Amino acid sequence: MAADDRTQEDATLTGRVKRYARVGTAVGGLAARFAGGRVFGLEFDRGEQAVQLKNALGGLKGPLMKIAQILATVPDVLPEEYLQELGQLQTNAPSMGWAFVRRRMTAELGPDWQDVFASFEHEASAAASLGQVHRARDFEGRDFACKLQYPNMRSIVEADLNQLKLIFSVYRRYERGIDPTEIHAELSARLHEELDYRREAANLALYGRMLRREKGVHLPKTVPALSSDRLLTMTWLDGEPLLTFKGKPERIRNAVAKNMFRAWYVPFYRYAVIHGDPHLGNYSVRCDQSVNLMDFGCIRVFKPTFVTGVIDLYRALCNDDEDLAVHAYETWGFIGLEREVIDILNLWARFVYAPLMRDRVQPIQDNEGGVYGARVASKVHQELRRVGGVKPPREFLLMDRAAIGLGSVFLHLRARLNWHRMYHDLIDGYDERTVTARQRTALKACAIPLPG
Numbered sequence: 001m002a003a004d005d006r007t008q009e010d011a012t013l014t015g016r017v018k019r020y021a022r023v024g025t026a027v028g029g030l031a032a033r034f035a036g037g038r039v040f041g042l043e044f045d046r047g048e049q050a051v052q053l054k055n056a057l058g059g060l061k062g063p064l065m066k067i068a069q070i071l072a073t074v075p076d077v078l079p080e081e082y083l084q085e086l087g088q089l090q091t092n093a094p095s096m097g098w099a100f101v102r103r104r105m106t107a108e109l110g111p112d113w114q115d116v117f118a119s120f121e122h123e124a125s126a127a128a129s130l131g132q133v134h135r136a137r138d139f140e141g142r143d144f145a146c147k148l149q150y151p152n153m154r155s156i157v158e159a160d161l162n163q164l165k166l167i168f169s170v171y172r173r174y175e176r177g178i179d180p181t182e183i184h185a186e187l188s189a190r191l192h193e194e195l196d197y198r199r200e201a202a203n204l205a206l207y208g209r210m211l212r213r214e215k216g217v218h219l220p221k222t223v224p225a226l227s228s229d230r231l232l233t234m235t236w237l238d239g240e241p242l243l244t245f246k247g248k249p250e251r252i253r254n255a256v257a258k259n260m261f262r263a264w265y266v267p268f269y270r271y272a273v274i275h276g277d278p279h280l281g282n283y284s285v286r287c288d289q290s291v292n293l294m295d296f297g298c299i300r301v302f303k304p305t306f307v308t309g310v311i312d313l314y315r316a317l318c319n320d321d322e323d324l325a326v327h328a329y330e331t332w333g334f335i336g337l338e339r340e341v342i343d344i345l346n347l348w349a350r351f352v353y354a355p356l357m358r359d360r361v362q363p364i365q366d367n368e369g370g371v372y373g374a375r376v377a378s379k380v381h382q383e384l385r386r387v388g389g390v391k392p393p394r395e396f397l398l399m400d401r402a403a404i405g406l407g408s409v410f411l412h413l414r415a416r417l418n419w420h421r422m423y424h425d426l427i428d429g430y431d432e433r434t435v436t437a438r439q440r441t442a443l444k445a446c447a448i449p450l451p452g
Helices: 003-011 013-040 046-058 063-071 080-086 098-109 153-172 181-194 197-210 250-271 304-319 322-332 339-357 374-387 396-413 419-427 432-445
Strands: 131-137 143-149 231-235 273-275 283-285 291-293 299-301
Touching (some): 098 143, 197 231, 197 250, 197 432, 250 273, 250 283, 250 291, 250 304, 250 419, 250 432, 304 322, 304 339, 304 419, 304 432, 322 339, 339 374, 339 419
Antiparallel strands (some): 131 143, 143 231, 283 291
């Protein structure tokens, strides 16, 4: 089968059935082995099965691959062997061919859509889990990025979320460290939002407001006349992949890291909004070390009380204030926490906050070997399993994803900065009422609903 024909297969009912069967077979095989181990005491090689599951997922184009990438950065949701394998999945899946592009553009802009552009590249410049991007140019010489959603994505999202439930249920049969119920609910809500390109355009407008004073961060601008529910056209931003800066002098790497820090955390601490997907494909770097921030589908708007809880926990750890720590966890939505569980959660919190608590220039992680946070996550996993587990609130997912994803970026860059002072530049003088008013104004201006 030719490459174009093979990629078109997922757009047909037969293709989708085959697709789910491949994943279902992999997950079903895992379930059978788990059951055999529990009933008959059979040996179960999680490493081998993790490779099989990664292979089943890695051949797919769609939300299940995106879900796997997010979960690979969240401690204790899946076993360590799975995290290592799923972390290797890449969003640059093979793109769909020109026949799909013509159909999608005709459906969204009409049969004369090619008359709008002086040029439209046939090959996708980027292909990810829910859509692909093509570079185009208008007759005034302006370059655009046209993001096209793949066919039948709503039904695929529903099917993939059901597969995720099965994966979670299999894992929960023998591991009780984390109850993923709320995590599934959060992923479901965010994925459905990502399918709405008009919502993404509103998110982009919101980020334009929130980061308008940040000279080190650049955003594309939406072209409303060339956008729809399944087509988002934006101005094109030139930049290089972050990994090309790994060998640059330290001052350059530090400048990139600082701009990344500001791009993610200015919106969070000043507007209670976070970009939940710091994947390498979602930003690029300019020659002046400023960053281009792209892809605004996975955005989380919090109630400002959640941000207050984040700051409260930081202060609690700095001052060994147990009551404030309990209050912070309860603000986030954790319920019924006993002292032992709080101590375990604080193991992870102390790791995440550690570089912020020391007023000195330092790397993001003292031991730069391995995956960011893997050793601490393993310890937290063991301890939570021992005490019977915990059910994290859904708001916790993308905040944790952002922290670990950015930590990995800073680790790649070998950045050495005073994270403490950068953090205090954001939280000193923090006032929840001011953030609430600022958020309401910004969301209203961009026609985005207030957080429920």
